[in-house]
Amino acid sequence: MERYSRRTNLQQYEAQQHFRELLHEAAGDVGLNRVAWTTQQAGDGELAILPQDVAESRVIGRFVPELNRRLRSYNSSRVPAAQIRLRVAVHQGLVHLDGANGFPGNAVVFVCRLCEAKPVKRALAAFPDAGVALIVSAEIYRDVVTEYPEEMRPERFRRVEVVHPDKGFQEDAWLCVVDEDMSAPSAAENSTPTPPAPRNMGPGADHRQEASDSPSTRTPRTGGIRTGDIRVDGQNAIGPGATAIGSVGRDLTFGGGREGRAR
Template sequence: MPGLGGRGEEGDDMQHPERRLLVCVDMERYSRRGNIQQYEAQQDFHRLLREAADEVGMDRVGWTTQQAGDGELAVLPRELPEARVIGRFLPELNRRLRQYNASRLSVARIRLRVAVHQGMVHLDGANGFPGQAVVLVSRLCDAAPVRRALAAFPDAGVALVVSADIYRDVVTEYPEEIRPERFRRIEVVHADKGFREPAWLCVLDEDVTLWRDESSPGAEATPPDAPPEPLAPGGTRRATEPPAGGGIRTGDIRVDGQNAVGPGAIAIGSIGRDAILRPGVDR
C-alpha cells in the first residue's frame, strides 16, 4: 500500500499529475449485441475514431487510452487544441457514424455518448488513471439525460456532454468551431454515488434545445434555459399561473397590446392581481 511519501509496493516514486483534456466514449446498447456483433462493433469503433482523427489532423497514436469493451477513456496530448477536439473531431466522427449507420439495421449501428472534461490526472496509475477529473468525465458519460437524449434522436451519431468548465472556456469562447446555442444545461445526478454536477448537452446535428425530457425527474427535468412553452393553435399561449408580483392570468387568448384582450373576451372576477381573463363565447 502506498504510504504518505507516495511510494508504491515496488518503491517507485509517484509521478506528478498532469492537467489534460479527457474524452470518455461509450457505445449505445453494446451489451445487447451477440458475440460476433460485439467483435465487429469493436473493430469498427476503433477504425471510425482513427479515420475521424486523421481527417482533422489529430494523430490517435499520441492518445493515452484506457480501453473497455464498449468504449474508451482517452487522455489527450497537451499540445492538442481543445477547440479542435470539440469543433472538428467530434463533428467529423458524427458524420462518419451517420454514414456508417445509414445502411445497417438498428442492432448493428454504432452510436456514441461522448463526455469531455479537463483536469488533473495521474498517468502512472497501477490500474487506470487516478484523479477526480477522470471520475467526473466518466459520470457525465454515463448520465441518464445523455442516454435519453441519444435515444430521442435515432439518426444521431454522437450525444456530447461537456463539463461546465469546458462549456465556459471552450464552447462559448470559440463559436466558430461549434454552436453554443445548440447546447442545453442539464443536471447530472448519480444519487447512489452522492454525485450531482451541472453539465451541458448537445446532440450533434440535432436541435436538443427543443427536446422535452419528460422522463427526467426533479432537477434534470427542465434546464434553466429551456425554451418557452409552444403556442396553442391560433398563436395563443396556454394558461399560466399569475406572476408573483401581480398582474393577470390569461387563457387561450391573443394579446397584441398593453391593454388588449382579444375579440369577444370577457373578464371573470374583479379587476386586479387576481383577475382571470377567459375567451368570450358567442351568445
C-alpha cells in the first residue's frame, strides 16, 4: 500500500479495512474465492499463496484489472491522504506453508523484492490516477503474459531491472501500470522496450534462457522453475503445485498447499 507509514493511526486503521474489502470484492467479481487463499497479513499489505486450481491468467488478466478499477473509483472521492494505491507483484516457486513463523521459500523472498522495487514505486508515482502498478517475474511474463496476448496485453509491459544492493539481489522483471501508457519517457525510466514475445518453437523446445555476464545483454533467468504438472516428493507434498504471487504493499504473495511449487 503506497504511503501507508505517512498515515495517522486512524487513517491506517481505515486503510486496512478498505484494503481487505476491495480485495474481496474484486476477487468475487471475477470468480475467485479469497477464503481459499492462504494469507499472511502485514498491515500495509498481504502475502497470499493461491490454491493450485487458480489460473495465473485469471489473476493477472482479470483480478488485477478489476482491483485497479475498484481502486480508481474508491480514490476518486477521497483526498490523497486517504487514497489506497497498490504495488502488486507476481512470482511462482516452491513455498512451505508449515513454517514456524511465516512461509519459508525463496519465491516468497523474491516476490517481496519485486514489490519493493524502486521502478515500481516510481511508476506508480508517475500516474497519480492509477490504482495498481503490477510487476511480474521473468518466468511469469514468459509463461503466462506472453501466452495469452489478447488478455494479458504484453505490449503494455516494460522490462525493468530490480536491484537491491544491500540484499545482493539483481533480477529482470516486467512492469506495467494498469490502464496507463508507459511509453512516455518519464514512465519508462529504468525500463527497456518490450522485445518480441518469446514463442514456443515446437515440441521439445527448451524455453530456458541463460544469463549473460554482461548486464546489458542479460536475459531473464528461470531459476529452474517449470510450468505444468510438477511432482513434489516428501511428507508434506501436495502434488501439482500452488501459485506464488506476491503483491500489494510491503510484501504480498500468492500460493498454496503444505508444500508445493507454483505453476
